[in-house]
Amino acid sequence: YPAGNDRPERRPLDVVAHRGASDDAPEHTLAAYRKAIEDGADALECDVRLTADGHLVCVHDRRVNRTSNGRGAVSTLELADLAALDFGSWKAPTGEHEAPDRDPERDNREHTSVLTLERLLELVADSGRRVELAIETKHPTRWAGQVEERLLALLGRFGLADPPRDDPSPVRVMSFSARSLHRVRAAAPALPTVYLMQFLSLRYRDGRLPAGVDIAGPSIRIVRNHPEYVARLHRAGNRVHVWTVNEPEDVELCARLGVDAVITNRPKAVLTQLGRR
Numbered sequence: 001y002p003a004g005n006d007r008p009e010r011r012p013l014d015v016v017a018h019r020g021a022s023d024d025a026p027e028h029t030l031a032a033y034r035k036a037i038e039d040g041a042d043a044l045e046c047d048v049r050l051t052a053d054g055h056l057v058c059v060h061d062r063r064v065n066r067t068s069n070g071r072g073a074v075s076t077l078e079l080a081d082l083a084a085l086d087f088g089s090w091k092a093p094t095g096e097h098e099a100p101d102r103d104p105e106r107d108n109r110e111h112t113s114v115l116t117l118e119r120l121l122e123l124v125a126d127s128g129r130r131v132e133l134a135i136e137t138k139h140p141t142r143w144a145g146q147v148e149e150r151l152l153a154l155l156g157r158f159g160l161a162d163p164p165r166d167d168p169s170p171v172r173v174m175s176f177s178a179r180s181l182h183r184v185r186a187a188a189p190a191l192p193t194v195y196l197m198q199f200l201s202l203r204y205r206d207g208r209l210p211a212g213v214d215i216a217g218p219s220i221r222i223v224r225n226h227p228e229y230v231a232r233l234h235r236a237g238n239r240v241h242v243w244t245v246n247e248p249e250d251v252e253l254c255a256r257l258g259v260d261a262v263i264t265n266r267p268k269a270v271l272t273q274l275g276r277r
C-alpha cells in the first residue's frame with residue numbers, strides 16, 4: 001500500500017492454518033493440512049527444517065522429542081530416521097479429524113508420518129482450489145543459507161519460486177530472521193516475505209520493516225498491547241499477518257483493526273466466527 005495512506009481496500013481477513021488444523025490433528029502432519037484444506041483455510045503455515053541428508057521437513061522444534069516418539073535434533077537425523085518415528089500418537093484424538101469412510105491405513109499413516117515439504121506442496125497442488133502457503137524458515141543461521149537454497153530449489157520445481165509480478169503469489173516465506181528473508185529476497189525477488197516479531201522492538205516501532213520485507217508478522221501479544229501498531233504498519237505500506245490467533249476475542253480484535261491475515265490453530269472456528277462457513 002502506498003506509504004501515508006490507510007489500508008485502501010478492505011479485503012476479507014485471510015485465515016491461515018497454523019501447522020495445519022493443529023487443534024484437531026497432530027501439528028505438521030498431512031492429516032492436519034488435509035483437514036485445514038477441507039475446513040476452507042485460505043492458507044497453510046508450516047515450519048521447515050533441514051535433515052542431516054538435506055531434506056526439508058515440516059517440524060517446528062529443533063528436536064523431535066515433543067512431537068514424536070524419538071529423540072534428537074532434526075539436523076542430526078536423516079529422513080529415513082524420521083520416517084521410522086511416530087509423529088502423531090502424542091496428540092489425543094479430538095474426533096474432529098476422523099473420517100470413517102476413508103482408508104483407515106492411509107489415515108493412520110497421514111496422522112503419524114513425518115511430512116516433507118515436497119509432499120505438502122503436492123497436497124496443495126492436488127487440492128483443486130487456491131490454497132496459499134506461508135513457509136517459515138527455522139534455524140537459518142546454523143545452515144548458513146542452505147535452508148533457503150533448498151527451499152527455493154524445491155519451490156522452483158513446482159513453478160512457485162518466481163511468481164508473476166501482477167499476480168498474488170500463492171507462496172510467501174516467513175522468518176524471525178531478517179537475514180534469512182534477505183537471502184530469499186536476493187535469490188527470488190518476486191517471492192513475498194514476512195518478518196515475524198515476538199515483541200515490539202524499538203527499531204521497527206514506526207512501522208517500517210527490514211529492507212526486502214513486504215509483510216509484518218507481529219504476535220497477537222504485540223497487537224493486544226499496541227493495537228495502534230497495525231495502523232502504523234499499514235501507513236508504512238506493509239500488510240499485517242498476526243499469529244497465533246486462537247481466541248474469539250483476539251479474532252474480533254484483529255478483524256476490527258483490519259489486519260490482513262490471522263494465523264490460527266483453529267481455522268474452522270475462525271472461519272465460522274467470521275461468517276465464512
Ligand code: G3P
Pocket residue numbers: 018045047060136196217243263
Ligand atoms: O506463524 C508464525 C508463528 O508460527 C511463529 O511462531 O513458534 O509457532 O513458529 P512459531
Ligand code: CA
Pocket residue numbers: 045046047136
Ligand atoms: Ca511457525
